[in-house]
Amino acid sequence: MSQKKIKTASLVIIGNEILSGRTQDKNINYIAKELFKSGISLKFICVIPDLQKQIIKTIKNLKKSYDFILTTGGIGPTHDDITAESISIALKKKYLLHKGAHKELKKYYKKVNSELTQSRMKMAYMPVGSKLIKNSVSGAPGFNIENIYVFAGIPSIVKAMMKEFLKMIKVKNKFYSSSIVTKLFESKIAHILERAEKSFKDVSIGSYPIFDGKPKGVEVVISSMTNKNNAMSARKYILREINKII
Amino acid sequence: MSQKKIKTASLVIIGNEILSGRTQDKNINYIAKELFKSGISLKFICVIPDLQKQIIKTIKNLKKSYDFILTTGGIGPTHDDITAESISIALKKKYLLHKGAHKELKKYYKKVNSELTQSRMKMAYMPVGSKLIKNSVSGAPGFNIENIYVFAGIPSIVKAMMKEFLKMIKVKNKFYSSSIVTKLFESKIAHILERAEKSFKDVSIGSYPIFDGKPKGVEVVISSMTNKNNAMSARKYILREINKII
Numbered sequence: 001m002s003q004k005k006i007k008t009a010s011l012v013i014i015g016n017e018i019l020s021g022r023t024q025d026k027n028i029n030y031i032a033k034e035l036f037k038s039g040i041s042l043k044f045i046c047v048i049p050d051l052q053k054q055i056i057k058t059i060k061n062l063k064k065s066y067d068f069i070l071t072t073g074g075i076g077p078t079h080d081d082i083t084a085e086s087i088s089i090a091l092k093k094k095y096l097l098h099k100g101a102h103k104e105l106k107k108y109y110k111k112v113n114s115e116l117t118q119s120r121m122k123m124a125y126m127p128v129g130s131k132l133i134k135n136s137v138s139g140a141p142g143f144n145i146e147n148i149y150v151f152a153g154i155p156s157i158v159k160a161m162m163k164e165f166l167k168m169i170k171v172k173n174k175f176y177s178s179s180i181v182t183k184l185f186e187s188k189i190a191h192i193l194e195r196a197e198k199s200f201k202d203v204s205i206g207s208y209p210i211f212d213g214k215p216k217g218v219e220v221v222i223s224s225m226t227n228k229n230n231a232m233s234a235r236k237y238i239l240r241e242i243n244k245i246i
Numbered sequence: 247m248s249q250k251k252i253k254t255a256s257l258v259i260i261g262n263e264i265l266s267g268r269t270q271d272k273n274i275n276y277i278a279k280e281l282f283k284s285g286i287s288l289k290f291i292c293v294i295p296d297l298q299k300q301i302i303k304t305i306k307n308l309k310k311s312y313d314f315i316l317t318t319g320g321i322g323p324t325h326d327d328i329t330a331e332s333i334s335i336a337l338k339k340k341y342l343l344h345k346g347a348h349k350e351l352k353k354y355y356k357k358v359n360s361e362l363t364q365s366r367m368k369m370a371y372m373p374v375g376s377k378l379i380k381n382s383v384s385g386a387p388g389f390n391i392e393n394i395y396v397f398a399g400i401p402s403i404v405k406a407m408m409k410e411f412l413k414m415i416k417v418k419n420k421f422y423s424s425s426i427v428t429k430l431f432e433s434k435i436a437h438i439l440e441r442a443e444k445s446f447k448d449v450s451i452g453s454y455p456i457f458d459g460k461p462k463g464v465e466v467v468i469s470s471m472t473n474k475n476n477a478m479s480a481r482k483y484i485l486r487e488i489n490k491i492i
Contacts, residue, residue, distance in 0.1 A: 021278030032267030187365035
């Protein structure tokens, strides 16, 4: 079976409120699962503060290393919402009013009988050349520029934007993942897993202790994004070896 | 009031299972809150895969930039538990059996009537010169070497190790944090917050939309790790200005 090129992604969570512990992140797991289901390999996540310098540095570093960079947070109307401007600087693009975004905002605030104030207008500014990422929840869109996809931070909006993102990129790989649950402890099967990982190419094997007050066993996860046959063989091998020692 | 030097921290979550979405992280928020309460400023979090090269690179980069580097995950008995060895390489220390850790493991497995297998013995190997971080939950200790503190990944064990860490470092700063909840939208008060942030030194002002299906208002958080007086003045200022427009 040939090795298909797997698309990779990294995720940048922008927000002091996660770093201070004030807010519990609710986006990482959702985004990670959606990427996995779509056959995109999430390789790196970071949480950084609302600091222009750090956003710029992070974006510059990551954009070269991964196919997709997703960001959440910092695109609202207040003074600490600096994601769009920082990304403009990172990419050396002008930070300008996007006509389509302006239209979306006008439409939304009319619908909810509210005013499109000067602060809210800020949410229509983004790097020139951006494509909008539709926000079906609260009007103000995210945007895509180069390989960067900029989402809001509020979980319900992240979900809506993630769906739009997956439509935009049209990636659909098949992947294989299966797990084996055993009451044996990790230490009893470690040598089996190690041998399996060495023997079967393109297969990733994870072992996760089941812990409920005290150790209850292990879940072994066998997965491959490119080589289902090898993953299935690895699974059979592990199952057979585990059964030998039970 | 003088500017005290605030201690900084970064957190490295090591684990494919978070990146694939298989496991929901339960440690970030706990660690962030504990650090905040202790007056340590958490500046950066990252999630990286169980890959030796990436662990080494991450540790080398971060150790120069922050006072404390905390890591979670990858110190169990299986083939994908490579944190301790990778950190040894990053710091150019030998990766050796720690006598104290060995003793802890013997004691624990005797207590639970289980065997200290060869795989489990792996959990007593760490960079030479490490101090142990006690694990009151399941025996196998974490360790501290230079400014790096290595925890397990299981949340109950992370809690126990975090408590040990705070005892070890004996840092206790006073900090100030207070919030104002208003039904006004962010866009209505953005200019007030911006002015407050510019006027009051060493004060950080965050604004967090309250969103429950639709926008319900804003929580404004005023905090300072070093200058309580300025933070209290900023709070008064914001409250007064908000009351003017209600």
